[in-house]
Amino acid sequence: MRAVVQRVKKAAVSIDETVKSSIDEGFLVYLGISVDDNQLDIDYLVEKIAGLRVFPDQNNKMNLSLTDITDIKMEILVISQFTLYGDVRKGRRPSYIKAMDGTDAKQLYIEFIHKIEKKKIICKTGEFGADMQVESINNGPVTILLDSTRLF
Secondary structure: EEEEEEEEEEEEEEEEEEEEEEEEEEEEEEEEEEEEOOOOHHHHHHHHHHHHOEEOOOOOOEEEEEHHOOOOEEEEEEOOOHHHOOOOOOOOOEEEEOOOOHHHHHHHHHHHHHHHHHOEEEEEOOOOOOOOOEEEEEEEEEEEEEEOOOOO
């Protein structure tokens, strides 16, 4: 399972020019699910994302996580993105053979969201499998790449 996590001032996802979800401060998470993923991968990424210490403390040092901040409503916007498993090592057209098929991936996507919500973090989403337009204002910028196999 892979995630691109961006610390944002705000983010929104639209489908057919209609805003489906939006957040103010928090994380925009692009989530890719591979054919090999299971509950352990979900648990790993949920713990990593909830605990990422990339928000400034009183000394303006990146030292706080989403769950450490109580004076501002922090949220997560999760967008499914199978293209995180696009392999372009050969040729120019990505191969997606490592991406999980839609039916199974959707179930893991939903489970990932439920586990984020169990951490008492407000989680909003796009629409799994839809053609979406995502707008964001990256704060920092801060962008973190996560892989449940610890590839990076």
